[in-house]
Amino acid sequence: MVVSADAAAANSAVTGGPGAVNSSLNAVPATRRKLSGRYALSDFTVERTLGTGSFGRVHLVRSRHNMRFYAVKVLRKEQVVRMKQVEHTNSERAVLEVVRHPFLVNLWGTFSDPTFLFMVMDFVPGGELFTLLRKSQRFPHPVAKFYAAEVALAIDYLHQNGFVYRDLKPENILLAADGHLKITDFGFAKYVPDVTWTLCGTPDYLAPEIVSSKGYNKSVDWWALGVLLFEMLAGHPPFFTEDGNPIKLYEKIIQCKVRYPPYFEPAAKDLLKNLLTADLSKRFGNLHRGSKDIFGHLWFAEVDWDRLYRREIPAPYLPTVATDGDASQFERYPENDLAEYNMHDLPDMYGGLFPDF
Numbered sequence: 001m002v003v004s005a006d007a008a009a010a011n012s013a014v015t016g017g018p019g020a021v022n023s024s025l026n027a028v029p030a031t032r033r034k035l036s037g038r039y040a041l042s043d044f045t046v047e048r049t050l051g052t053g054s055f056g057r058v059h060l061v062r063s064r065h066n067m068r069f070y071a072v073k074v075l076r077k078e079q080v081v082r083m084k085q086v087e088h089t090n091s092e093r094a095v096l097e098v099v100r101h102p103f104l105v106n107l108w109g110t111f112s113d114p115t116f117l118f119m120v121m122d123f124v125p126g127g128e129l130f131t132l133l134r135k136s137q138r139f140p141h142p143v144a145k146f147y148a149a150e151v152a153l154a155i156d157y158l159h160q161n162g163f164v165y166r167d168l169k170p171e172n173i174l175l176a177a178d179g180h181l182k183i184t185d186f187g188f189a190k191y192v193p194d195v196t197w198t199l200c201g202t203p204d205y206l207a208p209e210i211v212s213s214k215g216y217n218k219s220v221d222w223w224a225l226g227v228l229l230f231e232m233l234a235g236h237p238p239f240f241t242e243d244g245n246p247i248k249l250y251e252k253i254i255q256c257k258v259r260y261p262p263y264f265e266p267a268a269k270d271l272l273k274n275l276l277t278a279d280l281s282k283r284f285g286n287l288h289r290g291s292k293d294i295f296g297h298l299w300f301a302e303v304d305w306d307r308l309y310r311r312e313i314p315a316p317y318l319p320t321v322a323t324d325g326d327a328s329q330f331e332r333y334p335e336n337d338l339a340e341y342n343m344h345d346l347p348d349m350y351g352g353l354f355p356d357f
C-alpha cells in the first residue's frame, strides 16, 4: 500500500487540539542508564539481513531467552578503523545509551568479538520511510505534516540534551508496526554543546555551513528537516543534479535557490523558506526562540504536540506486518557467512579502541 490523498483525508493527520507544544513532555532529560544486559551472539538466532550500510549490516535476530525479535547492527572493527569512524562509532553507542524517546530507536545492549562490534536494538518492522515515499512518489500535505512533526519532536529532544543528529534522511526513518516513526542510525550523532567542524552526513541533506567547511551546530538538523519535508511533499529533494555530480550539488546548496512546486501550500512553503535558508541568523530553530519557531509555525497550527508525543494521533499509514518477526517490508540483501562471527580465537587488533562495547 502507498500513501494516497484518500488515506490522508481518511485520517485528519495530526489534528487534535490547540497547537502549543508542551515542552515539559519533550524535555525528559537523557540520563546515562545501565543497558539491560551483556549479550553474546549465542543469545540470539540470526534470521536474515534487514539492511546494509557503509560499515556493516543489520540483522533481524530472535532472542533464545524471551523469543522476541531484535535488530542487531554489526560493524567490522577493521573497516571502522580504516574509514576513520572510531570516534563516530563510540559516539553512536554513547548517544544511544542515554536517549529515550518515543520516536528514537531503543538500544538494549552492545557486545563485541575480536572482529566485530554488535549493537542490539528494537526491531522496527514497518520498513524505511524512504521505501514508502518512493512507492507513493510524494506524500499529501497532512501525511508529510504528521511525519515532519514526529521527526521535529525527536530532533528537538536530542538538541535539548546537547546532541546533534546530523544524518536525517528518509532511509534512517523507520516505521513501527503502529505506523509511528523511529529514527535509527546514530552513526553521526554527537554531543555538541557549542560548535563542531566534521564534514559528515549525506550529500542531498548537507547544510550550506557544512558544505562550506564552516563550524556548525544543531541548526544543521533543522536544515535537514527542511530538506526532508520538501522531499516528502515533492517526491525529490530541493537540491539535486541530474548527473549526481557532488560538486555541482554543493554549489546549488550554497546558492540555496529552491524551486517550490505550485502545489505546495503557502504555509508549508513559508516554513520551508525559514528552514532552507543559508543565513543562520534567519534559520528557524537557530533563532532566540529556538525550536518554538517551528512548533508554533502556522503550518503546524492544528498539531496537538502532546498527543503526538504520546503516540495518540493515529498514523496515516499502517505497514503490513503479519507477525512479530515479519521483515517483509525490508528489501532482501545477499546474506553473509555467519561463521565469521564469534571467532574468539582470532587476535583482537582493535579491542582497545572500542572500550564500551
Ligand SMILES: Nc1ncnc2c1ncn2[C@@H]1O[C@H](COP(=O)(O)OP(=O)(O)OP(=O)(O)O)[C@@H](O)[C@H]1O
Binding pocket: 050, 051, 052, 053, 054, 055, 056, 057, 058, 071, 073, 105, 121, 122, 123, 124, 125, 128, 171, 172, 174, 184, 185, 186, 187, 330
Ligand atoms: N532497528 C532497526 N530495525 C529494523 N531495521 C533496521 C534497524 N536499524 C537499521 N535497520 C535497517 O538497516 C539499514 C542500515 O542501518 P544503519 O543506517 O544503522 O547502518 P549504517 O551502516 O550506519 O548505514 P549508512 O551507511 O546508511 O550510514 C537501515 O537503513 C534500515 O533499513
